[in-house]
Amino acid sequence: xxxxxxxxxxxxxxxxxxxxxxxxxxxxxxxxxxxxxxxxxxxxxxxxxxxxxxxxxxxxxxxxxxxxxxxxxxxxxxxxxxxxxxxxxxxxxxxxxxxxxxxxxxxxxxxxxxxxxxxxxxxxxxxxxxxxxxxxxxxxxxxxxxxxxxxxxxxxxxxxxxxxxxxxxxxxxxxxxxxxxxxxxxxxxxxxxxxxxxxxxxxxxxxxxxxxxxxxxxxxxxxxxxxxxxxxxxxxxxxxxxxxxxxxxxxxxxxxxxxxxxxxxxxxxxxxxxxxxxxxxxxxxxxxxxxxxxxxxxxxxxxxxxxxxxxxxxxxxxxxxxxxxxxxxxxxxxxxxxxxxxxxxxxxxxxxxxxxxxxxxxxxxxxxxxxxxxxxxxxxxxxxxxxxxxxxxxxxxxxxxxxxxxx
Numbered sequence: 471x472x473x474x475x476x477x478x479x480x481x482x483x484x485x486x487x488x489x490x491x492x493x494x495x496x497x498x499x500x501x502x503x504x505x506x507x508x509x510x511x512x513x514x515x516x517x518x519x520x521x522x523x524x525x526x527x528x529x530x531x532x533x534x535x536x537x538x539x540x541x542x543x544x545x546x547x548x549x550x551x552x553x554x555x556x557x558x559x560x561x562x563x564x565x566x567x568x569x570x571x572x573x574x575x576x577x578x579x580x581x582x583x584x585x586x587x588x589x590x591x592x593x594x595x596x597x598x599x600x601x602x603x604x605x606x607x608x609x610x611x612x613x614x615x616x617x618x619x620x621x622x623x624x625x626x627x628x629x630x631x632x633x634x635x636x637x638x639x640x641x642x643x644x645x646x647x648x649x650x651x652x653x654x655x656x657x658x659x660x661x662x663x664x665x666x667x668x669x670x671x672x673x674x675x676x677x678x679x680x681x682x683x684x685x686x687x688x689x690x691x692x693x694x695x696x697x698x699x700x701x702x703x704x705x706x707x708x709x710x711x712x713x714x715x716x717x718x719x720x721x722x723x724x725x726x727x728x729x730x731x732x733x734x735x736x737x738x739x740x741x742x743x744x745x746x747x748x749x750x751x752x753x754x755x756x757x758x759x760x761x762x763x764x765x766x767x768x769x770x771x772x773x774x775x776x777x778x779x780x781x782x783x784x785x786x787x788x789x790x791x792x793x794x795x796x797x798x799x800x801x802x803x804x805x806x807x808x809x810x811x812x813x814x815x816x817x818x819x820x821x822x823x824x825x826x827x828x829x830x831x832x833x834x835x836x837x838x839x840x841x842x843x844x845x846x847x848x849x850x851x852x853x854x855x856x857x858x859x860x861x862x863x864x865x866x867x868x869x870x871x872x873x874x875x876x877x
Contacts, residue, residue, distance in 0.1 A: 535556070535557070535558045535559075536558075536559050536561065536749075536752065536753060537558060537559070537560045537561070537569060538560075538561050538752075540562075540565065540567045540568060541567070541568050541570070542567075542568075542569055542570065543569075543570040543571075543572065543604070544556075544558065544569065544570070544571060544572045544589070556587065556588065556589040556590070557589075557590050558589060558590065558591045558592070559591075559592050559594060559753065560591065560592065560593050560594065560595075560599055561594050561595060561752075562593060562594070562595035562597050562599055563595040563596070563597060564595060564596050564597045565595065565597045566597045566598045566599075566600075567597065567598075567599050567600070568599075568600045568601075568602060569591070569599060569600070569601050569602070570602055570603075570604050571589075571601060571602065571603050571604065571613075571615075571635070571654055572604075573604060573611075573652075587636070587637035588634065588635070588636050588637070589634070589635045589637075589654075590632065590633075590634050590635075591625075591632070591633050591634075591635070592630060592631070592632045593625045593627075593630065593631045593632075594630050596628040596629075598624055598625065598626045599624070599625040599631075600622050600623075600624050600625075601615070601622060601623045601624075601625070601633065601635070602615075602621055602622035602623075603615060603621050603622070603652075603654065610650070611639075611650055611651070611652040612648075612650045612651055612652065613652045613653070613654075614651075614652075614653055614654070615635070615653070615654045615655075615656060616653070616654075616655055616656055617653070618642060618651060618653070623635075623656055623659075625659075631659075632658070632659075633656055633658065633659045634656070634657045634658040635654040635655065635656055635657070636654070636655045636657050637652075637653070637654055637655075638651075638653055638655065639651065639652050639653070641653070668811065668832055668844065668845055668846060668847075669811070669845050669847065669848065669851075669869050669870055669871050670701070670703070670809040670810060670811035670845055670869075670870045671809065671810050671811065671843065671845055671851060671852070671867050671868075671869070671870070672808075672809055672867060672868045672869065672870040673795045673805070673806050673807055673808060673809070673810065673867055674805075674807060674866060674867075675705070675706035675708060675711075675805050675806065675807020675808070676802060676805050676807075677796065677800040677801065677802055677805055678865065678866040679795060679805070679807075679865065679866035679867050680793060680794060680795035680796040680800070680805070680806075680865050680866070680867070681793070681794040681795055681852060681862055681863065681864055681865070681867060682791050682792070682793055682794075682862070682863040682865065683791060683792040683794070683841060683860055683861070683862055683863075684791055684861065684863075685716075685787070685788065685789065685790060685791050685792070688815075688817060688840035688841070688858055688860070689716070689787075689792050689815065689817075689840065689841075690785055690786050690787065690788070690817075691724075691761070691785040691817055692784055692785060692786055693782055693783070693784050693785075694761075694817070694818055695760070695761050695762050695763070695818055695819055695820045696759075696760065696761050696785075696815075696816060696817055696818070696819070696820065697758060697759070697760045697814065697815075697816040697819060697820055697821040697822065698714070698726075698758070698759045698760075698814070698815055698816070699756065699757065699758035699759075699812065699813075699814045699821070699822075699828075700713065700714075700756070700757060700810055700811070700812055700813040700814065701754055701755070701756050701809075701810065701811045701812045701828075701830070702754070702755055702757065702806075702808060702809065702810050703752070703753065703754045703755075703808045703809035703810075704728070704750065704751050704752075704806065704807065704808040705751065705752060705807050705808040705809075706805065706806060706807025706808060707807075708802065708803050708804070708805050708806075708807065709729065709730075709803040709804075710727050710729040710803050710804055711727060711728060711729075711803075711804060711805060711806040711807070712725055712726065712727050712793070712795070712796055712797050712804045712805075712806060713725075713726040713727070713728070713757075713794070713795075713806055713810070714726060714792065714793065714794045714795075714813075715727075715736070715792075715793050715796070715797045715798065715804075716787045716790045716791070716792055716793070716798070717739075717787060717789075717790040717797070717798055718790075718797040718798045718799040719736075719797065719804075720739055721739045722736040722739060722797070723736075723737075723738060723739070723785060723787035723790065724736060724737060724785055724787070725797070726757070726759070727741075727804070728747065728750065731746050731747050731748070731750065732745075732746050732747075733745055733746070733747055733768070733775070733776070735759060735766070735768060735779065737766075737779070737781055737783050738783050742779055743776075744768045744775055744776035744777075745768075745775045745776040747770070747775075751808075754809075754830075755770060755771060756769075756770070756771050756772065756812075756828035756830075757769065757770055758821070758822050758828075760820040760821060760822050760823065761781070761820055762820035762823050764780050764781060764782045765778050765779075765780060766778065766779035766780075766781055767779075767822075767823065769822055769825075769826070771828060772822075772825055772826045772827050772828050773825055774824075774825070792815075792841075794806075794810065794813060795810070795867070809870050810843075811843070811844070811845045812829075812832075812833050812842075812843065812844060812845075813841070813842070813843040814833055814839065814841070814842050814843075814856075815839070815840045815841035815842070815856075816836055816838050816839050816840065817838055817840050818838040819836060819837075819838045821836065832844040832846065832855075835855060835856045835857050839856035839857065839858070840856055840858050840860070841854055841856050841858065841860050841862075842854060842855045842856035843855070843862070845869070847869075848869035851864065851867070851868075851869050852864045852867070
């Protein structure tokens with residue numbers, strides 16, 4: 471594997487190690503921007519291999535695994551040239567945890583160079599996370615991280631931290647053939663949002679916890695373009711929680727509900743089923759709804775979900791307030807429970823019409839932003855940073871220090 475000299479925090483010992491490296495198409499700016507790839511590199515070592523670096527571009531449908539307990543061993547990871555898709559988040563809070571790496575695809579003496587594996591692991595808590603290899607098996611494999619002798623890697627930042635680990639077998643830390651070697655090379659070890667003090671708005675998931683923005687012309691899109699986006703971390707088990715709504719079922723003029731995993735966009739009293747979601751709870755997800763012309767699209771974590779909606783509906787509700795976390799008429803079933811940050815209401819512009827990378831830091835207001843809840847700190851919990859100066863009435867919501875979305 472050959473990188474250019476622009477690599478940041480490159481810890482790979484050999485310059486040439488065959489295998490697979492994935493570029494996540496929705497993650498390039500978040501995680502891979504330091505890397506400047508020289509291209510597909512071929513090499514020949516000891517008359518044994520003529521292997522190149524295979525770069526896969528894969529999408530946000532990649533497998534995700536959430537680890538919520540200590541001393542866990544990663545299960546069921548994917549390893550093949552076609553789909554190395556392992557993406558792990560560890561919610562360790564303030565606890566110090568240990569995570570055991572899986573056995574690689576080559577865990578016997580037989581030739582195993584035909585497969586590689588990459589894992590991206592993120593620690594979200596302030597405690598340390600020790601990533602370690604499993605116990606060596608005599609006569610089978612010698613395992614390590616970056617070298618045969620190093621058995622663990624510690625993520626110790628009090629901020630969220632990410633590491634990428636690239637598995638290779640039958641190559642030791644010198645880049646030479648070794649049928650007993652099973653090495654995980656750390657190709658990035660970085661901290662995300664290290665200077666951000668942003669938080670999120672915590673909704674209790676009942677009728678005593680919601681936000682209200684008084685109805686005015688800025689909230690009415692008419693027949694024009696628009697964008698509504700937000701980050702959410704849903705924890706409730708309510709029947710039909712409303713992320714936001716103007717009006718109440720069955721006459722909601724515009725709103726979003728997630729009902730048993732089904733994502734609905736409400737337009738003029740009609741529920742438009744976009745798709746059925748998986749793995750959407752207990753994790754931050756970014757959603758965006760845009761209209762350009764008469765085409766409405768919904769995006770999850772920067773990738774469109776479901777089909778286009780064709781609609782020239784005139785969003786001109788002059789009666790109902792904007793309610794975030796419930797409907798105009800409050801009910802337990804429609805209460806949203808969890809975290810929301812970066813709620814952004816843009817009138818006149820479709821900010822996203824194709825795949826994009828969501829901004830997990832404070833969002834810069836657009837010229838047409840009418841409401842933006844960046845949640846800079848607990849004092850500014852419901853401060854509108856759009857420039858429009860909207861008054862947001864807070865009923866029962868509190869500040870949460872969950873700050874680093876990861877998807």
